[in-house]
Amino acid sequence: MRDIDIAEVAGLSGVRASTLRFYEEKGLIASHGRRGLRRLFDPAVLDRLALIALGRAAGFTLDEIGRMFAPDGRPRIDRKMLATKADELDRTIRRLNAMRDGLRHAAVCPAPSHMECPTFRRLLRVAAAGKMETPKKEPAKSRRKS
Amino acid sequence: MRDIDIAEVAGLSGVRASTLRFYEEKGLIASHGRRGLRRLFDPAVLDRLALIALGRAAGFTLDEIGRMFAPDGRPRIDRKMLATKADELDRTIRRLNAMRDGLRHAAVCPAPSHMECPTFRRLLRVAAAGKMETPKKEPAKSRRKS
DNA sequence: CTGCCAGTTCAAGTGAACTTGAGGTCAAGG
DNA sequence: CCTTGACCTCAAGTTCACTTGAACTGGCAG
Known part of the structure; x- marks a missing residue:
């Protein structure tokens, strides 16, 4: 059996069926045919989904x-863009490090109020100054097979 | 002059007036009175905004x-929550580091296609496996005084 | 043959964090 | 006094990435 159906793709990739349909509609993945109404996918869609997850994790939007995929479907990734994104990630990481240290400190800081702690106030300045990419909440993660 | 008006707060904090009104509506900040229609704020609102920026940067939602503020307005920050958030940041940072390294590699990788590069494929597995907090795009940053 | 159930479509809803638009008000400057 | 322009309110719109609901279809087990 060459092709796999949407439920299998969902199972193997951890991506929900509704998301797969959404991705297909967006042109991010393509189904290869149908059995009845059911979409059939080439197993290569799993690589594609991994690629998409990678892109998302690196901070790219779905668009x-x-x-990044050529109209014919081959991934054609601009190396310069990757480098740019890496630099961006680097800056984000540096800030998050400062944040984490500050939070960690604040968690054990003996000052009666956080506002009286110099370390906390320094952290505040970092936060107020540097507009950073704000991390987002995880996507609800409602479990399938409820 | 004790109090500052919304334009000054915006200027000093870099937070747009519409955002300040939005924050007030949400109960995150409070204006102290009015001159005519104009909101007047206590300069301490600037600390408050820094605190909010910090929270956002650390990944807390506005809610x-x-x-984190007691109903009377004093910041009362749960130290355990801070530590938890610090740990969370730590995990995020680790992943982002892996991402950055992978992206950096992919940017210079000599393999003809990214899919043929073992490092890239390893990166793919990291991305596919680890559901991470996905960084979000910066908030539009449209300049005032258009 | 028949009914189930997992799939399908399409439109609309969600939530976070704001921004924008329309229409109104008011303190200050000329 | 009257205009001006920055502020006001309230409702609705925006973006992103999905999810949900209603109504429907069709392959397969019994």
Whole structure:
């Protein structure tokens, strides 16, 4: 059996069926045919989904990711863009490090109020100054097979 | 002059007036009175905004941040929550580091296609496996005084 | 043959964090 | 006094990435 159906893709990739349909509609993945109504996918879709997950994790939007695939479907990733994103990640990481240290300190700081702690106030300045990419909450993660 | 008006707060904090009104509506900040229609703020609102920026940067939602202030307005920050968030940040940072390294590699990788590069494939597995907090795009940053 | 159930479509809803638009008000400057 | 312009309110719109609901279809087990 060459092709796998949407439930299998969902099972193997951890991506929900509704998301797979959404991705297909967006042109991020393509189904290869149908058995009845059921979409059939080439197993290579799993690589594609991994690629999409990678892009998302690196901070690309779905549209940006979509643009990384040539119209014929081959991934054609701009190396310069990758380097740029890496630099961006680097800056984000540096800030998050400062944040984490500050939070960690604040958690054990003996000052009666956080506002009286010099370390905390320094942290505040970092936060107020540097507009950073704000991390987002995880996507609800409602479990399938409820 | 004790109090400062919304334009000054915006200027000093870099937070747009519309955002300040939004924050006030949400109960995150409070204006102290009016001159005519104009809100007047206590300069301490600047600390408050820094605190909010810090919370956002650390990945708290506005609602969570709101809950960090006691109803009387004093910041009462749960140290355990801070530590938890620090740990969370730590995990995020580790992943982002892996991402950055992978992206950096992919940017210079000599393999003809990224899919043929073992490092890239390893990166793919990291991304596919680890559901991480996905960084979000910066908030539009449209300049005032258009 | 028949009914189930997992799939399908399409439109609309969600939530976070704001921004924008329309229409109104008011303190200050000329 | 009257205009001006920055502020006001309230409702609705925006973006992103999905999820949900209602109504429907069709392969397969019994």
